[in-house]
Amino acid sequence: MRDQTALQGRERSDLELIDAINGGDDGAFEMLYWRYRDWVVGLALRFTGDSDTALDVMQETFLYLLRKFPGFRLTCQFKTFLYTPVRNLSIAAREKAKRCQGTGDEIGDSVPDAAVPPGDESVEELRQVLAGLPEEQREVILLRFVDDLSLAEIAEAMEIPLGTVKSRLHNALETLRNDGRTREFFGK
Amino acid sequence: MTRNPGFASFGIVAALSLLLPAGLSAQQPAAEEGRGRFAAIDLFVDSGKTPLAAYQVEFMATNGVVQIAGIEGGEAAAFKEPPAYDPKAMQRDRVVLAGFSTSKDAALPSGIVRIATVHIRVSGDRAPGFELRLHAAADSTGRRIAAKATYAERERP
Amino acid sequence: MQLPGDKCKEHDEALRAPERLVGALKRLPRERVFVPRTVDDAVLAAARRQLRPEAKSGRGWWRLVPWAVGGAAAVIIGLITLQPGRDTPHDPVAARLEDLNNDGVLDVLDAFALAREIEVGVSRSDSRDMNGDGRTDRADVEFLLAKAVRLEKGGRS
Numbered sequence: 001m002r003d004q005t006a007l008q009g010r011e012r013s014d015l016e017l018i019d020a021i022n023g024g025d026d027g028a029f030e031m032l033y034w035r036y037r038d039w040v041v042g043l044a045l046r047f048t049g050d051s052d053t054a055l056d057v058m059q060e061t062f063l064y065l066l067r068k069f070p071g072f073r074l075t076c077q078f079k080t081f082l083y084t085p086v087r088n089l090s091i092a093a094r095e096k097a098k099r100c101q102g103t104g105d106e107i108g109d110s111v112p113d114a115a116v117p118p119g120d121e122s123v124e125e126l127r128q129v130l131a132g133l134p135e136e137q138r139e140v141i142l143l144r145f146v147d148d149l150s151l152a153e154i155a156e157a158m159e160i161p162l163g164t165v166k167s168r169l170h171n172a173l174e175t176l177r178n179d180g181r182t183r184e185f186f187g188k
Numbered sequence: 189m190t191r192n193p194g195f196a197s198f199g200i201v202a203a204l205s206l207l208l209p210a211g212l213s214a215q216q217p218a219a220e221e222g223r224g225r226f227a228a229i230d231l232f233v234d235s236g237k238t239p240l241a242a243y244q245v246e247f248m249a250t251n252g253v254v255q256i257a258g259i260e261g262g263e264a265a266a267f268k269e270p271p272a273y274d275p276k277a278m279q280r281d282r283v284v285l286a287g288f289s290t291s292k293d294a295a296l297p298s299g300i301v302r303i304a305t306v307h308i309r310v311s312g313d314r315a316p317g318f319e320l321r322l323h324a325a326a327d328s329t330g331r332r333i334a335a336k337a338t339y340a341e342r343e344r345p
Numbered sequence: 346m347q348l349p350g351d352k353c354k355e356h357d358e359a360l361r362a363p364e365r366l367v368g369a370l371k372r373l374p375r376e377r378v379f380v381p382r383t384v385d386d387a388v389l390a391a392a393r394r395q396l397r398p399e400a401k402s403g404r405g406w407w408r409l410v411p412w413a414v415g416g417a418a419a420v421i422i423g424l425i426t427l428q429p430g431r432d433t434p435h436d437p438v439a440a441r442l443e444d445l446n447n448d449g450v451l452d453v454l455d456a457f458a459l460a461r462e463i464e465v466g467v468s469r470s471d472s473r474d475m476n477g478d479g480r481t482d483r484a485d486v487e488f489l490l491a492k493a494v495r496l497e498k499g500g501r502s
Contacts, residue, residue: 026393038380173359283496
C-alpha cells in the first residue's frame with residue numbers, strides 16, 4: 001500500500017504522476033506537462049527547424065499522450081517514450097509544410113543557429129562540425145550527450161538495434177576526434 | 189390574490205439569463221478554435237532619431253481566420269517585458285498594446301524598434317490580412333512624436 | 346591474451362566522450378521557443394475535460410444549470426448597476442482626472458505621465474489616486490494602462 005505521507009515534501013516521480021493520471025488526476029498531468037513541455041518543444045525545434053511548427057508538434061504530442069489515459073503503462077524513461085511521437089509528428093508537420101510551401105527541406109535533427117556567446121568560438125566550431133555530420137549520427141550524439149539518454153534508451157526511442165546506435169555514435173565521435181576544429185576536445 | 193414579488197424578480201433574472209448567453213455567443217471569435225498553424229507577427233515602431241519612451245498600437249486581423257494566441261515583449265531592453273494588453277484579446281483577432289519606459293534617453297531605443305511580437309493561430313488555407321494602427325508614440329518627456337508603425341510576419345525556414 | 350570481454354570494453358571506451366566535449370555540447374546555443382499561454386491553456390483544458398470523472402459522467406450538474414445561470418445573471422446585473430461612479434465608462438469627471446496630459450484622450454501617455462511623476466515624487470495623492478485605494482503608486486499607473494488598452498472602448502477614451 002502506498003504511503004501517502006512519504007509523497008509529501010518531495011517531487012513525485014514520472015511513474016507516480018502517471019499512476020495518478022490513470023486515476024483521473026488532471027493536476028498530475030499538469031505537473032508532467034510543465035516538467036517536459038520545454039524539452040519537447042526544444043526537441044521538436046531540432047527536428048523541424050521552425051518554432052511555429054515546433055509549437056504545433058508540442059501541442060499534438062501532449063494531446064497524443066492524453067489519449068493514452070486511462071490505462072497507460074510507462075515501461076521506459078519518459079523522454080524515451082516521448083521521443084518517437086515528437087519525431088513522427090515533426091516529420092508529418094514538415095511533410096505538410098512541404099506540400100503547402102513546395103520546399104525541398106528534409107527533416108533532420110539540426111543544430112540550432114542561435115548566436116554563440118562571445119569568447120566561446122570552440123562551441124561555434126563544434127556546431128559547424130556537427131552540422132556537417134550525417135543526420136543519423138548527429139541525432140545519436142545529441143540524444144546521448146545533450147538529452148542524456150542511455151544507448152539502450154536511444155535504441156528504443158529511434159527503434160533501431162543497439163548495435164546500430166553504437167556504430168553511429170562511434171563514427172560521429174571519430175569524425176569529431178579527427179576534425180581539426182574539434183580535435184582539441186579530445187586533447188590530454 | 190396576492191402577488192409574490194420574489195417570483196417576479198426571479199422571472200426577470202431568469203429571462204435575462206436566457207438572453208445573456210445568446211448575446212455573449214454572438215461575440216465568439218470569428219476564427220475556428222482548435223487546429224491551425226501558428227505564426228509570429230513582429231510589430232515595429234520607427235521613431236527616427238528620437239529615443240522612443242512610450243507607444244500604443246492597435247493590431248487586428250482583417251479576414252476572420254486569425255486568433256491571437258500570445259504576446260511577447262520586444263528586443264530593446266526598454267521594451268523587453270510583454271506590453272500591457274486586455275486579456276480578453278486572447279483568442280480574438282484584435283488587440284491594443286501599450287508600453288513605456290521611464291529610462292533616460294541613453295537607454296532608450298530609436299529608429300526601427302521591434303516593440304512586441306504577436307503570436308497568432310491561423311485556421312484554414314486563406315492567407316491572413318492584418319492592420320496596425322499607431323495610437324501614440326512619445327519621447328522621454330511624454331511629448332508625442334511623429335512615428336510610424338509597421339509589422340512583418342516572421343519567416344518560416 | 347585478449348579475453349572476450351576486453352573487446353567489448355575497448356568498444357565501450359570508444360563510445361565515451363571527453364568531459365570537455367560533453368560540456369561544449371551542452372553549451373550549444375538553443376533557441377528558446379516562446380510558448381503562448383493559450384497553447385498551455387488548450388492542452389491543460391483538454392486534460393481536465395478528459396480526466397475529471399464528473400466532467401465525463403454529465404450527471405447531476407444539469408440540475409445546477411438554472412441556478413448557476415440565474416445567479417450569474419444576478420451578479421452581472423448587480424455589477425452593472427452598483428458600480429461606483431469613478432469606474433463608470435461615461436463618468437466625465439473620472440475621464441477628466443484620468444487624462445493627465447490633457448490631450449482629450451486616455452491612452453498610454455497618461456499612464457506614462459503618472460509613472461514619471463511617481464518616479465520623481467511629485468504626484469499629489471488626491472487627484473492622482475486613480476483606483477480609489479487612498480494611495481498614489483504603481484497600482485494607479487497599472488489602472489490607467491489597463492483602461493488605455495481595454496478593447497470595448499477601442500483603447501481610447
